[in-house]
Amino acid sequence: MLIRALLLDAGGTIVFPNYRRIADELARDSVRVDPAALARADAAVRLEIDTPDLVSRMAHSTDEERWFRYVENLGAHCGIESFPMAALRRLKAYHDLHNLWEDVPSDVPGILDRLARRYRLGVVSNANGTVRAKLARLGLTARLELVVDSHEEGIEKPDPRLFELALSRMGIAAETTAYVGDMYHIDVVGARAAGLLPLLLDPHCLHADKPCTRVASLAEIADGPVLTR
Numbered sequence: 001m002l003i004r005a006l007l008l009d010a011g012g013t014i015v016f017p018n019y020r021r022i023a024d025e026l027a028r029d030s031v032r033v034d035p036a037a038l039a040r041a042d043a044a045v046r047l048e049i050d051t052p053d054l055v056s057r058m059a060h061s062t063d064e065e066r067w068f069r070y071v072e073n074l075g076a077h078c079g080i081e082s083f084p085m086a087a088l089r090r091l092k093a094y095h096d097l098h099n100l101w102e103d104v105p106s107d108v109p110g111i112l113d114r115l116a117r118r119y120r121l122g123v124v125s126n127a128n129g130t131v132r133a134k135l136a137r138l139g140l141t142a143r144l145e146l147v148v149d150s151h152e153e154g155i156e157k158p159d160p161r162l163f164e165l166a167l168s169r170m171g172i173a174a175e176t177t178a179y180v181g182d183m184y185h186i187d188v189v190g191a192r193a194a195g196l197l198p199l200l201l202d203p204h205c206l207h208a209d210k211p212c213t214r215v216a217s218l219a220e221i222a223d224g225p226v227l228t229r
Contacts, residue, residue: 003197003227005172006115007163009181010125010147011101012046013201014112014218015138018103022071025091029084033075041077043204045070046182054185055158063128063151067092099127099134107219112143114222124166124179126150126157126186145170157181158190167194178227180218188212197229 008014019035019042026033049070058066068088075083094100115121122145125131129151135141148166150156157163167174174195181187182201188210191198199221200207202214215221 001175001229003176003178003229004119005122005170005177006119006221006227007122007124007166007177007179007191007196008218009179009183009187009201010123010127010131010135012042012182013180014104014108014123014140015101015134016103016105017042017074017100021094021100022074022091025087026075026080026084028090029087031080031084031087033078033080037078038074041074043206044077045073047206048073050183050185052185054183055189058156064092067095095130096128097130098137099130102134102138104138104140109140109143111218111222112140115218116143118222118226119178120145120170120172122146122148122166122170124148124157124163157186158193160190160194163191163194163196167196175229178229180215180221184210184212197227199227 019038022038023033023035071088071091072083091100121143127149129149131149132147135147146166146169148162150162153162153165155162167177178197178199179187179191180199180201184200184207188198188200198212200210200212200214203216207214
C-alpha cells in the first residue's frame, strides 16, 4: 500500500533549538559555551529523556518543568554545573512568545519541497501554542496543509487522538499515512497506536535497539523510494 501523506514532528525534525541564542543569554551572565557544543549535546539529552517511563513522567509534570529540565541538562552536558536562573528565565520568556526551536537547517526547505511533490504534508507537534506562528515566521507553512499544536488541542503525543485529529482534518486514512519524529516513546509509540506508519529520525544511530524503521535524515525519505507498507 502506497503512503500518500506524511506527517512530521516539528522540534528535532524540521526545526531545532536556537543554540546561538542560548549561548548569548548565558554570556550575559558570564557563562561561556560554544553553540556547536550545545548542538552536539542535544542528541544525548533527548536520548536520556526518551525512556520507557517518559509518558508517566509527562503525566506528572508540566510543559514548563520539562522545558527547564531540558535546557539545564543541555548545559550540564557542556560542563555548566549551575545554569544561571536569570538566563533560564530570559530564554523561557522568549520561548513562550516566539518558540526557541527556531533554527531551520539550510537543507530543510528544499527537502520539504521534494517531499511535497510526493506526499501531502502536515505537522503534529507537542508544543506550547506558538508552533503555527513560528513555522509561518520561518517560511515553512506554505509547504504544509495543516499544523496541529498539542497546546491548542489539550492533548499530547503519544496520545493517538492527536494524530487522529490531523487525519480527520486532512481527510486522510491512517493506513496511507506515515509519521516522522525523533522520540521513540512519544512519536513512534503514538503514531503506531493511531495506525500510522512510524519512522524514527535517528541521524546519530542512537536507537538501533528500537523496534521500528529508522531513517538517518528527511532527505532519505525525500530522495529514496516512495514509502509503502
